[in-house]
Amino acid sequence: xxxxxxxxxxxxxxxxxxxxxxxxxxxxxxxxxxxxxxxxxxxxxxxxxxxxxxxxxxxxxxxxxxxxxxxxxxxxxxxxxxxxxxxxxxxxxxxxxxxxxxxxxxxxxxxxxxxxxxxxxxxxxxxxxxxxxxxxxxxxxxxxxxxxxxxxxxxxxxxxxxxxxxxxxxxxxxxxxxxxxxxxxxxxxxxxxxxxxxxxxxxxxxxxxxxxxxxxxxxxxxxxxxxxxxxxxxxxxxxxxxxxxxxxxxxxxxxxxxxxxxxxxxxxxxxxxxxxxxxxxxxxxxxxxxxxxxxxxxxxxxxxxxxxxxxxxxxxxxxxxxxxxxxxxxxxxxxxxxxxxxxxxxxxxxxxxxxxxxxxxxxxxxxxxxxxxxxxxxxxxxxxxxxxxxxxxxxxxxxxxxxx
Numbered sequence: 001x002x003x004x005x006x007x008x009x010x011x012x013x014x015x016x017x018x019x020x021x022x023x024x025x026x027x028x029x030x031x032x033x034x035x036x037x038x039x040x041x042x043x044x045x046x047x048x049x050x051x052x053x054x055x056x057x058x059x060x061x062x063x064x065x066x067x068x069x070x071x072x073x074x075x076x077x078x079x080x081x082x083x084x085x086x087x088x089x090x091x092x093x094x095x096x097x098x099x100x101x102x103x104x105x106x107x108x109x110x111x112x113x114x115x116x117x118x119x120x121x122x123x124x125x126x127x128x129x130x131x132x133x134x135x136x137x138x139x140x141x142x143x144x145x146x147x148x149x150x151x152x153x154x155x156x157x158x159x160x161x162x163x164x165x166x167x168x169x170x171x172x173x174x175x176x177x178x179x180x181x182x183x184x185x186x187x188x189x190x191x192x193x194x195x196x197x198x199x200x201x202x203x204x205x206x207x208x209x210x211x212x213x214x215x216x217x218x219x220x221x222x223x224x225x226x227x228x229x230x231x232x233x234x235x236x237x238x239x240x241x242x243x244x245x246x247x248x249x250x251x252x253x254x255x256x257x258x259x260x261x262x263x264x265x266x267x268x269x270x271x272x273x274x275x276x277x278x279x280x281x282x283x284x285x286x287x288x289x290x291x292x293x294x295x296x297x298x299x300x301x302x303x304x305x306x307x308x309x310x311x312x313x314x315x316x317x318x319x320x321x322x323x324x325x326x327x328x329x330x331x332x333x334x335x336x337x338x339x340x341x342x343x344x345x346x347x348x349x350x351x352x353x354x355x356x357x358x359x360x361x362x363x364x365x366x367x368x369x370x371x372x373x374x375x376x377x378x379x380x381x382x383x384x385x386x387x388x389x390x391x392x393x394x395x396x397x398x399x400x401x402x403x404x
Contacts, residue, residue, distance in 0.1 A: 009246050016105035020092060023128045030127055033182060038130045041119050041209040042163060044140040045134065048141030052082075052148045054164050055253060058194040059173025061297050063282070065238060065275055066171055067151045069250035071267035073345055074147055077145045077261050082145035084136045084161070086129070086153055087386045089277055089402065096136050098143055099132035100274075103135075111135040129153045131162040155183050159197025169223070169257050170197045170204040171249050172213070176296035182325065188212050190207035195395035207245055222362065227252045228372045235270040240279035240290075241307050242300035277389055278303055289402070293320065295328040301383055302332050313378045317366060319343040320353050320384040326381035330360045330382065339378070340368040343390040372396060 040049060042049060055070060057063045064085045071083040081099060088094040093102040103111075115134045119126045126134070127140065133153070142150050146170070152159040156172075175191045188210070195216040198204045202222055206213055209226040217224035230251060232244040247270075254261055277289045292301040305314065316333050320326050334340065342353040343366045353365050366372075368390045372380060382392060393399045 014108035062173040067276035076269035150326040
């Protein structure tokens, strides 16, 4: 690599890091539900979201997988597809893709700078997620994306992505308890918030025929469609028994909105789905990394482990945020008395090892000076928080297995 190329890479990395500093600066990294701020900034940007044809996906677990499956099939159909997911594992640019290409560091930084400056000039106090969402809408519109597949951040009704006036289709995945401080303490209240993405005269596809879904669909004039699960395809590159529900929802969208896509194209698309750290297996290390971060996610992870790896001795490495139901999550992963390590990661809301040991005293500390023996025959499972994964993989020397 010549000096000119090196300087170009360093320059892009520098501007990317400046953009990250804006996103993580004091007050930006917070949850503040509501549409007023995002609507104001998008209006100043010319409302790019109105120029997009969107598939909007909400739910407690599985929404990122549904989005990844949809995008892969539509890419195989040679459509220009924008994909917006969260959180990222290694870099913010993972969240915003067109086709198989992440937004470049240069473009990412430019859009973050432009939108942040515009917000500051107009006294709009955007959160990190609101800046990212505005970047996504503007970038996709500027690049003339044909179909934008968009995952909600938190909830639905007041999520920053819910500025879409009309969607090609909305999807609601499995509903369970998570973010109860923001979304409500009952499943009906949580489902109501997720159902807020339904749009007039647009289909909404669900697997769960909850009464609240029918009520919201009737109120807004959405076309609710409750589907039955299909058989899990052997061609789907994503593993985990829980992918049956996600695949069923994605295929229902394709059948409803893109009936011209043939079965061969669908199967080829399924083989190419990429969604890192969702029951991802690294054979050389006998390691599974799964971003399960709430009780339902952990329960689904354990069910998949029992299905794919019965009678296999396991080792869990677990860490989670303080606002998660760690007691219930630990109940699921400790039922077989497997070896468990607790890891305290750098996030300000990371649960301490001591607090986790109060729930499960047999859990061991995983210290920075310690390495795991991946050759002892045990299946190692990393789970508990997406915010932990990058740090932990780097600490264990495993990051190269996950970088594209």
